[in-house]
Amino acid sequence: MAERGGTRGGFGTRGGRGGEGGRGRGEGGFRGEGEGRGRGRGEGGRGRGRGRRGQRPKEDTKAWVPVTKLGRLVNDGKIRTLEEIYLFSLPIKEADIIDRLLPDLKDEVLKIMPVQKQTRAGQRTRFKAIVVVGDGKGHIGLGVKCSKEVATAIRGAIILAKLSVIPVRRGYWGNKIGAPHTVPCKVTGECGSVLVRLIPAPRGTSLVCAPVPKKLLQMAGIQDCWTAAKGCTATLGNFAKATYAAMAMTYSYLTPDLWKETVYTKTPFQEYSDHLANTHKKYTVGLGDKHYQ
């Protein structure tokens, strides 16, 4: 294993002068100390652990250590596709899960803009970053993060975008030849005053829309689409979110080919049908039981 900084030995409230950086004598009972770091609480003196030095791995070589149960399952390979998580309705709380399940995910910064908030001491400027992630194969995520520094905002927005990855259903405009290339039906999404409508288009139309939704649709893997937008589309945050909402609707829409979906679990009536039949008999005696449901 890579090496870490730190010592073995003991935990505790006692300070000690443990070894660090090769200066250790192997005797540093590490009780919350280190060298030359004034704890400021009167810890000092000699620690007593009999420890050996170990060292922590450097930043770059850190592998993902899952913290949630879902993360552990993904790490072990028990869950292989993101679709399983969607199917089982499990909440995704770690962004590394998405990294593992969608290795070819690309991210792009749509915009970074300064926003100002009025405080008593004048104006506070923060940076808002809008990031879209997608793999071009039916997954899209959108993250918006506001922060005092640009880079922190971008990083935070990427993590938020990964946590909000959603499947996008693609369909056909006419003949069902080849792979799906457009939205399955007309869907609309709203955010703020912006309304975005996605309309199926024939193959070869390419994306007929403004640059912002174009970026989103491209990253989702939709090749042809007509769009209509309403409202103040200059507010990029709302525009992007409205498009994202429209794409989310594709899997919420009940199309005719989904009418026949079989229900796998027994309804409670079926399971306890014997019991119900017995109880029913009492009430329908004398009423002609055939015609009552």
Add this chain to the structure above:
Amino acid sequence: MVLLGFIDEPKGGKTTNDDNPSNWTISRIGGQAAFPNDTISTKVKSSLLCGKCQKEQIFVCQLYCPLDGHKYDRAIYLFACRNPSCWNASNSWTAIRCQKYDETVEEPMPVDIESPAKVPLSSTDWCDDADAWNSDDDGTTTTTKKPAPVPTIIKKEIKQEPEVMLNTMKIEDDDHNNESEKSSSDEEDDNNNNIEVNTKKKSSNKNVSVASSDAFNEWKKTNLSKQALNVSNSASFPFYYIVIDDEDDIVDEAKLNEKRKLRKAMKKLGDIDEDDDDETTKGAKEKYEKTPDFEHGDAVFHRFQQKIRYAPDQIIRYDWSGHPLILTKADENTLSSAQKCRNCQSSCNFEFQLMPALVNFLKIDNQIGLEFGTVFIYTCSANCWDEKNDLYRVENVFVQADPDQNLFD
């Protein structure tokens, strides 16, 4: 002042002689418990039974944690039940505390060496930086203060950052709150905390759709097959040492590395020109948006994650008489039951907790052998001990399950 424990492979490192695994004064995970003397191990077996299923418990870890001002060598041992139906239950865990009087301990000496060294650094630091206010050249500010492995100087470097950052961003900002980046990120954290408190739990009341639950049950049967507990008493978890580090230092170092990386990333991004979009966004100025940091709705877990994000592989979090870092909402009543000492009836306080990352290392035959969310250990605040009669004392354990455990059951 929180100490963090990390996994350390047993046969690694620079020293050639391995620590003796039977040395009871070293913190470790797995293998067999090492007691101060052998009579303890035989006598303690009777109390090492699961409170739920009465089976024998397996040794999880031991921590060597002597207390300040105490002349005792002190260690705490943790045992848990491997039975899958007993996971995540507080009464299937047992914590044992053993102490041994040690004459050789000296009283702690006041730390004179470190604290004076620190004060002049902070007071002159500001004065040095004051000269560099108008300097546009990054080189002068960084070459005068060479980074050194001693962490106190790392703190200085952080204070220099504002000049560098402000220069690259080209803002005329009078806001003095931007001065110290360390406080700025902390402030952001505080703001995030304020935001989190107000958000509702979105997923708390959602029902799993009927159609997919059967598919989920099938998947659970194949993948989460909890093997019948073949009670092979010789089974034990793989052996690791625990390496200990201070949380503050790790966090500082990690923040520094993060800033470096982000600065590199920003250079690739190029200059952000804030004023060019004024033409396009006429009358449509983007507003400051209070976006919640998460969509999954679990505010408590998000706070937990934020706390450990600089060292996510930590397995032990030691904070004597501190506060536990909760993973899910903890009911005050249930927690208070863990706060009374069994032996002397005085109150217990929190000592340390096991973190979820530890579950990855508790494997038997490459299968997860024990699961939990996080485990809090509460020990007697008076550290009661009868020198003549006592071999060990039992302490209180409180277990929190993974936040989504109910979905997997």
